[in-house]
């Protein structure tokens with residue numbers, strides 16, 4: 001088959017918003033009433049966006065356009081994720097958060113996503129702004145082939161109104177001192193406060209992903225026509241000692257059944273810098289008048305909220321794959337995070353898509369949990385597909401438990417366990433925010 005560069009890979013400018021919107025509406029068929037092409041300015045980072053442009057004449061039935069249609073697109077945001085730091089600390093690592101991935105239905109399964117993914121990962125590498133890429137997958141089967149591993153779960157907890165939350169006395173007493181108030185989004189002041197609380201919470205929350213500062217004021221844009229009868233989003237803010245220490249972004253939906261209030265509360269983001277703040281926020285969330293249940297998204301598999309409420313039998317719990325991570329620069333990524341224990345292993349990394357990663361790396365972690373990682377000719381202790389390192393990177397899903405599903409070969413007995421223990425965090429990660 002002849003090699004062809006059709007369709008053409010291009011950068012995007014604001015003049016492309018109409019054809020970006022055409023493609024996006026066709027791929028996702030989630031039309032947002034009231035949204036215009038120019039509104040994409042608030043949602044897309046054009047610095048990271050690339051697209052595939054169809055070449056050739058218009059097809060029968062197509063209206064003529066100034067510019068040829070787009071048949072594929074991706075973009076990304078400058079984000080960060082909280083991962084294990086040296087020993088028992090946490091650290092924040094920048095990630096390139098892939099988003100807006102779509103291929104026109106006429107052009108799917110012809111290798112176009114594969115072309116875009118190679119372009120994306122090579123550009124992340126060339127820009128060298130971050131060593132790790134992340135994403136949410138629309139379907140779990142797509143991204144493993146591109147070297148991504150699922151690093152955290154999104155646990156959805158549903159609690160009944162008035163759920164009793166039993167926490168240790170010290171936490172409960174401190175929660176009494178947390179001040180809460182509610183504001184309506186989106187306002188400049190509300191978004192700024194949300195972003196402050198978002199960053200404060202992420203510093204202490206394993207798995208937390210933060211949105212870029214540059215989008216703090218636009219991320220929660222409201223489209224009144226699309227919102228329809230629903231209420232505006234509300235923001236519940238928590239303060240301790242005069243500082244913002246947590247928040248919940250929520251929307252209630254009114255419902256009555258047989259003269260009985262059955263409203264629901266959907267909490268898309270709930271984050272806290274400490275346990276008393278979390279307890280105070282959830283106490284308030286389960287006590288809204290005229291509601292019967294509250295759903296909390298992006299929680300963790302060992303969430304304190306679940307245990308305060310009585311454990312998995314007392315809450316309705318569902319789990320989904322959340323953040324997928326991909327090491328774009330293996331030695332840099334492995335030294336940017338910290339480790340729970342000393343470790344010294346030679347890794348043979350397999351990475352067909354990012355060949356600069358493929359080869360042998362000696363990962364040496366000292367007793368303080370700090371690593372060096374350098375190219376080596378030594379005999380490997382274990383061979384790992386790059387996706388295995390991505391899945392274990394966040395400290396939640398252990399490397400050892402994922403060898404059966406992602407692959408990996410141990411050459412030196414004990415090497416998997418040694419690396420696995422060093423990479424593992426003490427707590428379970430939280431699901432990532434949507435992006």
Ligand SMILES: CC(C)(COP(=O)(O)OP(=O)(O)OC[C@H]1O[C@@H](n2cnc3c(N)ncnc32)[C@H](O)[C@@H]1OP(=O)(O)O)[C@@H](O)C(=O)NCCC(=O)NCCS
Pocket residue numbers: 027028100101102103104107108109110111112113114115136137138139141142145
């Ligand atoms: C998912 C999507 C991007 C795939 O694009 P595509 O151009 O068809 O993908 P490719 O042709 O490059 O496929 C590459 C490989 O992934 C596989 N693949 C693609 N989409 C898949 C899916 N949804 N489930 C399982 N495998 C999938 C292909 O079968 C192919 O496998 P192969 O290498 O073994 O032949 C496209 O179908 C789409 O836009 N879907 C709707 C929007 C969406 O889900 N976007 C992803 C957002 S996270």
